[in-house]
Amino acid sequence: xxxxxxxxxxxxxxxxxxxxxxxxxxxxxxxxxxxxxxxxxxxxxxxxxxxxxxxxxxxxxxxxxxxxxxxxxxxxxxxxxxxxxxxxxxxxxxxxxxxxxxxxxxxxxxxxxxxxxxxxxxxxxxxxxxxxxxxxxxxxxxxxxxxxxxxxxxxxxxxxxxxxxxxxxxxxxxxxxxxxxxxxxxxxxxxxxxxxxxxxxxxxxxxxxxxxxxxxxxxxxxxxxxxxxxxxxxxxxxxxxxxxxxxxxxxxxxxxxxxxxxxxxxxxxxxxxxxxxxxxxxxxxxxxxxxxxxxxxxxxxxxxxxxxxxxxxxxxxxxxxxxxxxxxxxxxxxxxxxxxxxxxxxxxxxxxxxxxxxxxxxxxxxxxxxxxxxxxxxxxxxxxxxxxxxxxxxxxxxxxxxxxxxxxxxxxxxxxxxxxxxxxxxxxxxxxxxxxxxxxxxxxxxxxxxxxxxxxxxxxxxxxxxxxxxxxxxxxxxxxxxxxxxxxxxxxxxxxxxxxxxxxxxxxxxxxxxxxxxxxxxxxxx
Ligand code: GDP
Numbered sequence: 058x059x060x061x062x063x064x065x066x067x068x069x070x071x072x073x074x075x076x077x078x079x080x081x082x083x084x085x086x087x088x089x090x091x092x093x094x095x096x097x098x099x100x101x102x103x104x105x106x107x108x109x110x111x112x113x114x115x116x117x118x119x120x121x122x123x124x125x126x127x128x129x130x131x132x133x134x135x136x137x138x139x140x141x142x143x144x145x146x147x148x149x150x151x152x153x154x155x156x157x158x159x160x161x162x163x164x165x166x167x168x169x170x171x172x173x174x175x176x177x178x179x180x181x182x183x184x185x186x187x188x189x190x191x192x193x194x195x196x197x198x199x200x201x202x203x204x205x206x207x208x209x210x211x212x213x214x215x216x217x218x219x220x221x222x223x224x225x226x227x228x229x230x231x232x233x234x235x236x237x238x239x240x241x242x243x244x245x246x247x248x249x250x251x252x253x254x255x256x257x258x259x260x261x262x263x264x265x266x267x268x269x270x271x272x273x274x275x276x277x278x279x280x281x282x283x284x285x286x287x288x289x290x291x292x293x294x295x296x297x298x299x300x301x302x303x304x305x306x307x308x309x310x311x312x313x314x315x316x317x318x319x320x321x322x323x324x325x326x327x328x329x330x331x332x333x334x335x336x337x338x339x340x341x342x343x344x345x346x347x348x349x350x351x352x353x354x355x356x357x358x359x360x361x362x363x364x365x366x367x368x369x370x371x372x373x374x375x376x377x378x379x380x381x382x383x384x385x386x387x388x389x390x391x392x393x394x395x396x397x398x399x400x401x402x403x404x405x406x407x408x409x410x411x412x413x414x415x416x417x418x419x420x421x422x423x424x425x426x427x428x429x430x431x432x433x434x435x436x437x438x439x440x441x442x443x444x445x446x447x448x449x450x451x452x453x454x455x456x457x458x459x460x461x462x463x464x465x466x467x468x469x470x471x472x473x474x475x476x477x478x479x480x481x482x483x484x485x486x487x488x489x490x491x492x493x494x495x496x497x498x499x500x501x502x503x504x505x506x507x508x509x510x511x512x513x514x515x516x517x518x519x520x521x522x523x524x525x526x527x528x529x530x531x532x533x534x535x536x537x538x539x540x541x542x543x544x545x546x547x548x549x550x551x552x553x554x555x556x557x558x559x560x561x562x563x564x565x566x567x568x569x570x571x572x573x574x575x576x577x578x579x580x581x582x583x
Contacts, residue, residue, distance in 0.1 A: 064416065067138075067139065068162070069161050070164060071140070071157060071163050073180040086316050093129065127142055139417060148499060154445075161416065162189060164192045165191055169196060169198055169203060170197060178215055181217075185303065195226075219299070223240045225284055236310050239288065242262055339439060343439070349377045350374070353432050354371065354430065359476045369422060374419065381396060381399045382395055389428065394426055396423075400419065401419055429475065447579070447580050451495070451496070453519060466507065478503060479493060493525055525548070525556050528577055539574075
């Protein structure tokens with residue numbers, strides 16, 4: 058098959074949702090449709106229950122699950138779908154943000170009872186930064202949820218994206234009758250069932266047909282007629298380009314656990330969702346159909362097996378054909394790398410593969426050469442951009458409790474940071490090491506893994522810090538002067554980039570006002 062055909066046949070996306078909205082359930086149903094799994098219950102939730110006391114097993118279990126579910130590949134109607142898993146827990150938000158850099162579109166799940174929740178808002182912000190196309194699935198219609206018009210309005214307001222319903226619910230909760238597909242004018246009647254895979258759909262070119270009254274009763278039929286008239290008046294014809302540029306989100310209604318409304322969404326998804334797109338590097342834009350391979354690492358999993366210090370780096374292929382055992386240029390490293398152990402992840406299994414194409418995600422077994430954000434190419438020295446580290450929100454000083462294990466600690470910290478568990482900043486003065494994270498849980502993970510995998514003992518001491526800001530300036534003199542005058546607050550990140558450690562919001566504001574020549578950045582993707 059030609060490269061162009063391989064590209065056209067792929068769709069790489071992620072499901073994003075606030076915990077409990079139904080991401081795991083939807084994932085599982087999609088895999089059932091794709092024939093990748095046979096039974097419900099096969100997909101494990103990657104949720105961590107932190108309601109109870111810190112539970113190391115839960116964290117380890119989560120790591121195990123997230124390797125198994127990092128990428129789930131399946132075929133549906135001739136399309137190769139790569140579904141990337143995103144951890145729902147907010148403490149792992151950074152992992153999710155990075156995963157979003159490796160997809161071409163997302164499906165967002167919203168609970169019709171709860172509406173738009175906080176984590177959804179945050180994830181949408183990341184999607185909007187990249188103009189990622191979004192399809193919205195409003196879930197749990199079998200429950201008494203909120204009015205659909207109200208839900209759409211909330212999505213538009215809170216997520217700052219225009220909605221365009223492509224299906225419309227008839228009733229809700231106990232009276233839920235089904236959905237009407239506004240796109241192809243088909244009526245899909247609801248029968249609660251967790252097993253059934255295909256819905257029988259009835260075509261209504263004209264909703265005035267009396268048969269509609271017989272099927273759902275005159276009250277619901279009239280309500281549907283009114284709703285459809287209203288919606289068709291409010292929403293002009295569906296604009297695929299507006300969806301592809303991230304401005305309009307098509308909306309579907311359904312019930313994941315009942316397998317309802319999902320294949321309608323999936324059928325539309327394969328028609329409208331983008332095939333692998335072009336990506337920016339520091340030098341130029343790379344199109345997927347270029348003959349030469351290129352790709353970037355967006356996730357690393359280390360030490361799954363304590364007996365082997367190996368890691369799996371997840372590579373998104375951006376252009377050309379990736380081949381096993383072929384040496385590639387490691388743009389950030391000293392020497393070319395070749396990979397003999399290349400896996401592709403299917404729902405529950407992984408398989409060794411020889412080649413992969415743009416849009417695919419492969420797992421590379423690596424002994425410590427690759428870092429998050431690294432680019433591999435077939436020669437060119439370009440670097441894919443847009444894989445940022447975000448300014449952490451919680452900071453703690455690393456205190457070594459076992460001087461005999463200093464080397465192990467350094468090594469462990471370095472590797473965990475390369476894996477993207479957290480960010481390490483080293484103050485210029487006194488070389489104090491500070492770990493910054495987006496959630497409390499990461500400190501527990503780091504402490505536990507340093508002990509378990511590197512035999513190093515640390516404590517974390519609270520630090521009075523508000524934000525780490527990467528600083529740059531086109532005026533070198535001004536930058537040098539700033540660094541000198543603020544030297545107690547200057548640190549370097551793991552890549553040696555200059556960082557200003559601000560103690561409070563007010564103070565940061567004042568410093569920004571006083572030093573107009575200095576640019577303060579809140580992500581490392583400068
Ligand atoms: P996640 O945290 O987003 O992965 O959510 P899950 O898929 O684990 O779902 C959370 C809970 O909602 C589970 O108990 C599901 O059974 C339930 N759930 C998912 N979809 C539906 C639905 O369509 N209707 C109802 N009533 N419950 C659902």
